[in-house]
Amino acid sequence: MADTTIPERIPINLVVNGERRALEVVPWTTLLDALRDRLELTGTKKGCDHGQCGACTVLVDGRRVNSCLTLAVMKDGAEITTIEGMARDGTLHPLQQAFIDHDAFQCGYCTPGQICSAAGLLAEGRARDADEIRELMSGNLCRCGAYPNIVAAIEQAMSRS
Amino acid sequence: MKAYVGTATSRVDGRAKVTGAAKYAGEFSAKGLAHGFVVEAAIPRGRIVRIDTHEALKVAGVLEVLTHVNRPPLADTDDAWKDEVAPEKGSTFRPVYDDRIKFNGQPIALVVAEDWETAKFAATRLYVEYEEEAFATDLESERDRATEVEQPHKPRGDAAAAMTRAAVRHEADYVLPNEHHNPMELFATTVVWDVGGKLAVHDKTQGVQNVHKFLCSVFGKKPDDIRVISPYVGGAFGSALRPQYQVVLATLAALALKRSVRVVLTRQQMYGLGYRPMTIERVALGAKPDGTLDVVTHEAVAVTSRYEDFSRNDTGWAEQLYKSPNSRSSHKLVHLDVSTPSDMRAPGAASGVCALECAMDELAIALKLDPIELRLKCYSDRDQSDDVPYTSKQLRECYARGAEAFGWSRRDPAPRSMRDGKELIGWGMATGVWEALQMPVAVRIVLTANGHAEISCAASDVGTGTYTIVAQVAADALGLPIENISVRLADSTLPQAPVEGGSWMAASSAHAVLGAAEEIRRELAGLAKAIPGSPLAELDAADVALADGMVASRTRKGAAVSIADVMRHSNLERIEKEKLNEFAEDKSHARNTHSAVFAEVKVDEELGVIRVTRVVSAIAAGRILNTKTGRSQIMGGVVWGIGMALHEETVMDHRFGRIMNPNFAEYHIPVNADVHDIDVIFVDEPDERINKLGIKGIGEIGIVGVPAAIANAVYHATGKRIRRFPITLDKLLE
Secondary structure (H helix, E strand, O other): OOOOOOOOOEEEEEEEOOEEEEEEEOOOOEHHHHHHHHOOOOOOOOOOOOOOOOOOEEEEOOEEEEHHHOEHHHHOOOEEEOHHHOOEOOEOOHHHHHHHHOOOOOOOOOHHHHHHHHHHHHHHOOOOOHHHHHHHOOOOOOOOOOHHHHHHHHHHHHHHO | OOOOOOEOOOOOOHHHHHHOOOOEHHHOOOOOOEEEEEEEOOOOOEEEEEEEOHHHHHOOOEEEEEOOOOOOOOOOOOHHHOOOOOOOOEOOOOOOOOOEEOOOOOEEEEEEEOOHHHHHHHHOOOEEEEEEOOOOOOOOOOHHHOEEEOOOOOOEOOHHHHHHHOOEEEEEEEEEOOEOOOOOOOOEEEEEEOOOOOEEEEEOOOOHHHHHHHHHHHHOOOHHHEEEEOOEOOOOOOOOOOOOHHHHHHHHHHHHHOOOEEEEOOOOHHHHOOOEOOEEEEEEEEEOOOOOEEEEEEEEEEEEEOOEOOOOOOOOHHHHHOOOOEEEEEEEEEEEOOOOOOOOOOOOHHHHHHHHHHHHHHHHHHHOOOHHHHHHHOOOOEEOOOOEEEOOOOHHHHHHHHHHHHOHHHOOOOOOOEEEOOEEEEEEEEEEEEEOOOOOEEEEEEEEOOOEEEEEOOOOOOOOOHHHHHHHHHHHHHOOOHHHEEEEOOEOOOOOOOOOOOOOHHHHHHHHHHHHHHHHHHHHHHHHHHOOOOOOOOOOHHHEEEEOOEEEEOOOOOOEEEHHHHHHHOOOOEEEEEEEEOOOOOOOOEOEEEEEEEEEEEEEOOOOOEEEEEEEEEEEOEOOOEHHHHHHHHHHHHHHHHHHHHOOOOOEEOOOOEEOOOOOOOOOOOOHHHOOEEEEEEOOOOOOOOOOOOEOOOOOOOOOOHHHHHHHHHHHHHOOOOOEOOOOHHHHHO
């Protein structure tokens, strides 16, 4: 007979969008599920749960990561920025505004991941032109096919930052 | 005041989508929400002998395991399970209904637990015993068992005789694989159970009223017992036209447990839903020596399930589009042990026109004609199938404008004649065609005394931009700034709308808005005229328009009363009007959209790597409601065409009847680096006949023709004609 016991919960602290959040999670809980199901921050999306689509991209200590491939317990004490934390005092982040200006989405489901990934990309300072943006944003799938507009939006935000 | 229709208005739901505020079906919460995880069949055909749920139920936090053995009642007639998009012939799949296995990946149980991880874990503690039966899942080996589907296209002339006498002939099979929609959002339903048993069903769907009617029918509920809501849909592309099985399972669990339940499918499980069916397209073309087409035949053989006949018009496009005195087409189905295919962006046309336009390219080469010239030689201003004129058809202009923007005149027709370093360059083109359909839609407008209007309708916005175009049309018709318009969509209790599909929603919802706005205008005109001393008193109501927040004379400048004053004088807080708009049936004209697509590919000569470096898509689709979102929609269609040409294929292991690549790592869709310059041109296509605004839908036309243009470009680059899609590098290196 196979084991049917559930592992014990472990207490952790996350600083999410500048706010300290204490929670208890089973070790198998991903950062993505902790954000969506436990903290009700559903702006971060689940598109594959396998690190293949990028919809779950968030910033962990300033770096872009796939939150579906990150266990919550591994990030005890980390600073997490999700799409809900991008705007400041009601003013959209330049990337958010650029995504609207350039119509860089249709259904909107990949959008939070695209924007968080783009914010990580800008912080990395690695992309200098459209070709490099395309390459370095290829971990974020968009089934609506908004890629050229996503590149244009990131170029706009880059030129203004 | 500026008009909004025809402008590049940004999406009105943009802010919600870039801030994470937009909530999708699996993101609604409720007190005591339970989570369901689906367990799928591991064989393609047979029956379940036993499901051992003993261990799964022992897992702490598991509430129930629902199977065909212990499920609550479900309707037992085929009629009760038919939704508005179901194929006419066949019997809809019923999840956890009985012990029969009809396809590999079929849902056979739902594990419900206090949280999602527990349900998922417990699902691994479920043991299923099957009785397997012989099965078949391979279209090509079963091709001879195909049965003919009734088709509306009547034959013209004598195709067989014409083919025999043709001076130049081309005939070939083009093979298009199964493809899956793969919207980014996982299929999900959250059922919120209310004391008394009423259900609020948050579902991923392209048609809330379709799902509502279906659920009431399947569960024997009254219309008031269930409400279906779907304000944001994370892509669908046809996959959410029919109610999918997770909505049945979530509802079933909510009713069984008397609590709220959410069911989210995994990416892998979504490969058990619908798909674009694999089709073998046999196209034969015969031409006279002067390059005019004398005969076209098109035979499609496609996959369907054993329980439903799904077919769309792959054939018939050539007969409609091109002058050819002789033609014949047929569509056949092969029934296999797989799930039923479904509509996927430009169903039928995406595949059928791909084959046709590759064949036209091959014929042009055989005739030593430029591919555009061949198409112009058989160009027709009349629909050749029904011999009627079009309400509008600016395809000729698409060829001209597209060719000019692309630089087509600089093309050397010889294959392998153009190169850039180690890459061969190929230029190809193709025609695209789709229908301009329109459906009955009702809209309610509530105008309040503060000059704000709320527009509501059950229609969906699956990323297509319905919220935005409805707001634009309403703002113009009511003479209000767009900021004063709010739009509510996708709630089954709102005024009537069909599923959002087939490119019919833009024209249909826009005219429904016009209809309701006209009722508002008439009422305001009457009230304004009745105000003591009204400057409009002498005017006929028809001469009064709504503009700039005023009820104003169309003819006499300055004669106007503000909407706010009219309502205050009339002691009205709000005016509410609801109107159903129906389009008169008119068979005197054909209604279509067209495109000319030009593609440039660069092919690494040694490695066979193909890049689509440029696409020009010239579109004739009436007046474009929103040039910003419209351009995006066409661009998205082009990206889909790139995927269809080069990447997408659902691969089945026929020894097990099981899909081998049900994930984004192995089912490839275009990524950012695969997509380069896409130039969208909307050619002017005034159309006073089709509808008041002269608009046609553009959701499908963007993909049609793109795969063929790319395949033709690959031939031009390499001299290799690949007729089995997708065109992957191994096929080029063979």
